[in-house]
Amino acid sequence: MNxxxxxxxxxQSFRSxxxxxxxxxxxxxxxxxxVPVGDGWVExxxxxxxxxxxxxxASARISPHSTGPVVQPILAT
Structure with missing residues (x-):
């Protein structure tokens, strides 16, 4: 069944x-x-x-993924 x-x-898919x-x-x-450990690795x-x-x-790079929660500013009323 499992x-x-x-x-x-x-x-999860592998990233390059x-x-x-x-x-x-x-x-x-x-x-x-x-992300691999060490300096110099880019996705x-x-x-x-x-x-x-x-x-x-430059077109090969992917922008870095956000690892933390997204914080939105509080709207002033």
């Missing part, structure tokens, strides 16, 4: 990350559920092997 339930349960050096060149790729939309050892195009 097997059937697991088939229809929502799953690129490791950039100090000059902005792509050094490695990684697929994982959370990207897709992995393209021709980006290795090349500057990462």
């Amino acid at each position: 097997f059937l339930r697991s088939l229809f349960a929502p799953r 990350f690129a490791l950039l050096d100090s000059q902005g060149r792509c050094q490695a790729f990684k697929h994982c559920l959370a 990207i939309q897709e992995v393209r092997l021709n980006w290795l050892h090349q500057p990462l195009p």
Whole structure:
């Protein structure tokens, strides 16, 4: 029964990350559920092997995900 339930349960999808050096060149790729530990990792939309050892195009990056609750200002009455 648990097997059937697991088939229809929502799953977290893997996210793609690129490791950039100090000059902005792509050094490695990684697929994982959370942001990798360490400096230089940026989230990207897709992995393209021709980006290795090349500057990462700005269009490849994804804006950072918000980890905390969104706080909205209280409207003055």
